[in-house]
Amino acid sequence: MALMSLLEVQGLTKTFAGLTAVSSVDISVEDREFLGIIGPNGAGKTTLFSLLAGSLPPTEGRVVFDGVDVTGWSAQKVARTGLVRTFQLMRPFESMSVLENVTIASLANRSRKDARRHALGVLERVQLAQYAGTSSGSLPTAGLKRLELARALAMEPRMILLDEVLAGLVPAERAPMIELLRDLHADGLSVMFVEHIMAAVMALSERLVVMHDGRVLTQGVPAEVIAEPQVIEAYLGEDYA
Ligand SMILES: Nc1ncnc2c1ncn2[C@@H]1O[C@H](COP(=O)(O)OP(=O)(O)OP(=O)(O)O)[C@@H](O)[C@H]1O
Ligand SMILES: [Mg+2]
Numbered sequence: 001m002a003l004m005s006l007l008e009v010q011g012l013t014k015t016f017a018g019l020t021a022v023s024s025v026d027i028s029v030e031d032r033e034f035l036g037i038i039g040p041n042g043a044g045k046t047t048l049f050s051l052l053a054g055s056l057p058p059t060e061g062r063v064v065f066d067g068v069d070v071t072g073w074s075a076q077k078v079a080r081t082g083l084v085r086t087f088q089l090m091r092p093f094e095s096m097s098v099l100e101n102v103t104i105a106s107l108a109n110r111s112r113k114d115a116r117r118h119a120l121g122v123l124e125r126v127q128l129a130q131y132a133g134t135s136s137g138s139l140p141t142a143g144l145k146r147l148e149l150a151r152a153l154a155m156e157p158r159m160i161l162l163d164e165v166l167a168g169l170v171p172a173e174r175a176p177m178i179e180l181l182r183d184l185h186a187d188g189l190s191v192m193f194v195e196h197i198m199a200a201v202m203a204l205s206e207r208l209v210v211m212h213d214g215r216v217l218t219q220g221v222p223a224e225v226i227a228e229p230q231v232i233e234a235y236l237g238e239d240y241a
Contacts, residue, residue, distance in 0.1 A: 006031040012061035021047040023214035036205030044214040053085035054078035082158035094137030105154035159190035
């Protein structure tokens with residue numbers, strides 16, 4: 001049997017009423033890899049995550065995770081295989097506490113009795129434990145970003161799909177988040193990381209995929225990819241290079 005990557009994506013396509021948001025995407029992600037994904041607004045990055053995590057059904061193509069064809073499965077069912085996303089637009093249950101929000105996610109894999117204890121451990125991990133009793137709606141952006149991460153981690157992913165978890169953070173808040181992501185990866189988590197903040201992308205990514213108009217424009221070693229003229233033209237601009 002051929003050796004498979006942890007995630008194998010083949011010919012993945014999503015069409016919305018005539019607009020092709022994701023177009024014949026082929027991507028493989030290895031176990032324990034940290035893969036960065038960049039591209040201009042509307043390139044299809046969030047839609048790709050929605051297709052991978054079961055938030056949207058694809059129009060065409062296949063998603064195989066850990067050897068299992070999960071194409072068209074519900075988000076809940078995909079999450080149980082170990083593939084979990086965060087949302088670019090965070091949507092916690094605002095009237096519930098931070099701990100309750102994470103406990104709900106923990107319930108995916110454990111009993112009610114264990115879920116609360118497990119959720120507390122996850123809050124410790126993302127340094128939100130002191131806000132456990134705070135209502136989620138009153139968290140500032142940095143807290144909401146960590147809550148979004150905590151809800152995903154509570155489902156015990158093997159691979160996490162992070163959609164702009166640094167967006168909206170002021171520069172002083174970014175470094176501790178980057179540090180946390182590095183630690184999670186070092187502990188064995190596989191990561192796909194969509195982000196516009198290039199310093200973070202370059203600090204964390206082992207490999208880089210560039211999306212443009214729903215397609216993979218190029219991929220490879222980050223330092224080489226960002227020097228490609230087509231990437232500068234489509235996304236980065238002359239300033240970055
Ligand atoms: N539910 C939807 N219905 C119709 N069109 C959609 C839907 N979701 C996304 N699109 C369109 O698909 C394209 C890709 O959007 P997507 O949100 O995936 O881009 P993105 O790369 O995540 O952009 P950004 O960097 O701004 O977050 C856009 O043209 C968008 O308007
Ligand atoms: Mg997006």
